[in-house]
Amino acid sequence: xxxxxxxxxxxxxxxxxxxxxxxxxxxxxxxxxxxxxxxxxxxxxxxxxxxxxxxxxxxxxxxxxxxxxxxxxxxxxxxxxxxxxxxxxxxxxxxxxxxxxxxxxxxxxx
Amino acid sequence: xxxxxxxxxxxxxxxxxxxxxxxxxxxxxxxxxxxxxxxxxxxxxxxxxxxxxxxxxxxxxxxxxxxxxxxxxxxxxxxxxxxxxxxxxxxxxxxxxxxxxxxxxxxxxxxxxxxxxxxxx
Numbered sequence: 001x002x003x004x005x006x007x008x009x010x011x012x013x014x015x016x017x018x019x020x021x022x023x024x025x026x027x028x029x030x031x032x033x034x035x036x037x038x039x040x041x042x043x044x045x046x047x048x049x050x051x052x053x054x055x056x057x058x059x060x061x062x063x064x065x066x067x068x069x070x071x072x073x074x075x076x077x078x079x080x081x082x083x084x085x086x087x088x089x090x091x092x093x094x095x096x097x098x099x100x101x102x103x104x105x106x107x108x109x110x
Numbered sequence: 111x112x113x114x115x116x117x118x119x120x121x122x123x124x125x126x127x128x129x130x131x132x133x134x135x136x137x138x139x140x141x142x143x144x145x146x147x148x149x150x151x152x153x154x155x156x157x158x159x160x161x162x163x164x165x166x167x168x169x170x171x172x173x174x175x176x177x178x179x180x181x182x183x184x185x186x187x188x189x190x191x192x193x194x195x196x197x198x199x200x201x202x203x204x205x206x207x208x209x210x211x212x213x214x215x216x217x218x219x220x221x222x223x224x225x226x227x228x229x230x231x
Binding site for chain 2: 002033035037039043044045046047050051056086088090091092096097098099100101102103104
């Protein structure tokens, strides 16, 4: 059971907007930065969003992150077939004194 | 260009030991928190351990505390993970990951390609 809760799956059609939620608590998301990663099968995770809503260089502006209280979300607009992947949220947990990940969301582009 | 190259993975018997290394290049290694994150076959990401730039602070997941030891050699730009008393549930791809920012926010940014550790008799 992951400390951060993500829906196991999400889907959308090309061009659509999709959001993936990440629910935590006052000891993790509320007090610390949230990061989002995308992982294609057989490859290493890639950073999509850092510090709640910052896009690293090279990440398209179709990807955006937000945080409110103990929850965070990743939004993808203009969905493309290549966005089909697993998405993970992560943050630091002050009580556990460790980094925690969500269980991952498998995004399907229909 | 940032590069992280993990090595040392392989097959080991339960109760055995293994030492993973991660050789870094393309950035000032000593100024970044470094992390180990693992992924069991078909499962999600699990944080294992983090170490600050000067090794002043070290953190471990409860699942590996007392069995794994993280260390770094800033003169050689190398991150290590000594794994002892290995269990079947430690079987995973182990990723070395560099923090995105310098300072205390150690959130992983760039990840290596990973090295597979298989614990089995």
